[in-house]
Every structure is written in structure tokens, then in C-alpha cells.
Amino acid sequence: MLTIVLxxxxxxxxxxxxxxxxxYRTWRIKEARDLSYYWLASLGVGxxxxxxxxxFISSMPVIAANSASIILVMLQALLTVRYNKRKLKR
Amino acid sequence: MLTIVLxxxxxxxxxxxxxxxxxYRTWRIKEARDLSYYWLASLGVGxxxxxxxxxFISSMPVIAANSASIILVMLQALLTVRYNKRKLKR
Incomplete structure (x- = not known):
């Protein structure tokens, strides 16, 4: 069971x-791609x-992996909003 | 239980x-990005x-979602190899 969880x-x-x-790409080139909002929404809800x-199924790996993922998705969302705003200002 | 599975x-x-x-992006612009191999390897193994x-945990949603994902990852790998080769030929 320990191996399975691992x-x-x-x-x-x-x-x-x-x-x-x-x-990393969004942060580096300071620009978010056109598809990002749909992509973020779909991924975020998922x-x-x-x-x-x-x-519900008491699976710690599923909970942990997706909790880490939601932080990354929120980070991506922040960068996307930030760089899309900057683009609009030009 | 049915709702949970759903x-x-x-x-x-x-x-x-x-x-x-x-x-879709790789197929449309006919070019794979530099990070793609590490990304594909990490995602594929994952x-x-x-x-x-x-x-192991008998979770059909986990099996189904990741079986569909592995097909998409293989498709991405095929496109990446194809367009990287084309790039080298130039």
C-alpha cells in the first residue's frame, strides 16, 4: 500500500x-497567449x-497533486491578467 | 457514489x-517549442x-482520464518529433 501511495x-x-x-514562459516573455483564459478556466475547474x-475517495496523492496544481493555476492566472492588462495599455 | 464518480x-x-x-498550437504553427521534450517526458511518465x-486504487475516473491523456501526450510527441526534424532539415 505504501508503494501504491508513493x-x-x-x-x-x-x-x-x-x-x-x-x-515560466509567460513570466519570461511577459505575454500571455490568446487561449489562456479558456485554458485556465477549464484547468482550474478540473x-x-x-x-x-x-x-471523497480519501486519496491523499490526488488531493496533494491537485492542491499544488491549483496554486500553479492561480499563479498562471495572475500572470495572464497582469500581462494582458499591460498589452491593452499600449 | 455515482455523483462522486461523475x-x-x-x-x-x-x-x-x-x-x-x-x-493544436504545435500543429497550427508547425513548430514545437524548445521545452517540449522535458515537458513531454515528465508528463508522459506522470x-x-x-x-x-x-x-491499484480501482478508480475508473483516474484510469480513464489518464488513458485519454496518454493518447494526447503521444500525439504531442509525434508532432514534436515531426516538426523538430523539419526544423533541422532547413
């Missing part, structure tokens, strides 16, 4: 990590539902 | 869908581990 945590670490390059599902 | 499926649908814009974890 597999879940490693899985969560890797898939959550996959959000980092997009955030991640919140995963947390709810994880709580 | 929440899991909707969660999976939304987070899996979040992979589509990147694939998704496979989620499937393994889903089987």
Missing part, C-alpha cells in the same frame, strides 16, 4: 510539474473537481 | 482537455504512473 505522489509531482514551463473527488 | 469523470475531462491547446495508481 506511485501516486510521484505521478502527481510529474504531472503538476508539467504546468511550470507555461508559467483541478478543483479533482480535489473534491480526492477528498 | 465528479471524477468531469474533472478528468477538463484537465485532459487542457492538453489540447498545446497540441500520466503512466497515474494509470498504475488508478488501477
Amino acid at each position: 506511485i501516486g505522489y510521484v505521478a502527481g509531482l510529474l504531472t503538476t510539474f508539467s504546468l511550470v514551463p507555461e508559467i 483541478v478543483v473537481l479533482w480535489i473534491a473527488y480526492g477528498i | 465528479i471524477g469523470y468531469v474533472a478528468g475531462l477538463l484537465t485532459t482537455f487542457s492538453l489540447v491547446p498545446e497540441i 500520466v503512466v504512473l497515474w494509470i498504475a495508481y488508478g488501477i
Whole structure:
């Protein structure tokens, strides 16, 4: 059972990590892409539902991975709003 | 219990869908980004581990969402290899 939970945590670490390059890219080029709002909304709601599902089935890896993901999604949202505003000001 | 499983499926649908814009973008501009290989490797291994974890805990939403994701990740990998090759030929 410990191995199974560990597999879940490693899985969560890797898939959550996959959000980092997009955030890094937005921060680096100081510009958010056109698709970002739909993408963020879909991902954000999905991640919140995963947390709810994880709580219901008592799966700590699902809860932990998606709690980390929601922080990254919010960070991406902040950067997107910030750089889209800057774009509009030009 | 049916509602819980349904929440899991909707969660999976939304987070899996979040992979589509990147694939669409690669296909549209016929160019894969520099980070793509690390990103794909991390995401691919993560998704496979989620499937393994889903089987162990008998969670159909986790298995289904990540099975759909692995197909999308493979599609992204194919496009990445294809357009990186084309880039090298120039």
C-alpha cells in the first residue's frame, strides 16, 4: 500500500510539474497567449473537481497533486491578467 | 457514489482537455517549442504512473482520464518529433 501511495505522489509531482514551463514562459516573455483564459478556466475547474473527488475517495496523492496544481493555476492566472492588462495599455 | 464518480469523470475531462491547446498550437504553427521534450517526458511518465495508481486504487475516473491523456501526450510527441526534424532539415 505504501508503494501504491508513493506511485501516486510521484505521478502527481510529474504531472503538476508539467504546468511550470507555461508559467515560466509567460513570466519570461511577459505575454500571455490568446487561449489562456479558456485554458485556465477549464484547468482550474478540473483541478478543483479533482480535489473534491480526492477528498471523497480519501486519496491523499490526488488531493496533494491537485492542491499544488491549483496554486500553479492561480499563479498562471495572475500572470495572464497582469500581462494582458499591460498589452491593452499600449 | 455515482455523483462522486461523475465528479471524477468531469474533472478528468477538463484537465485532459487542457492538453489540447498545446497540441493544436504545435500543429497550427508547425513548430514545437524548445521545452517540449522535458515537458513531454515528465508528463508522459506522470500520466503512466497515474494509470498504475488508478488501477491499484480501482478508480475508473483516474484510469480513464489518464488513458485519454496518454493518447494526447503521444500525439504531442509525434508532432514534436515531426516538426523538430523539419526544423533541422532547413
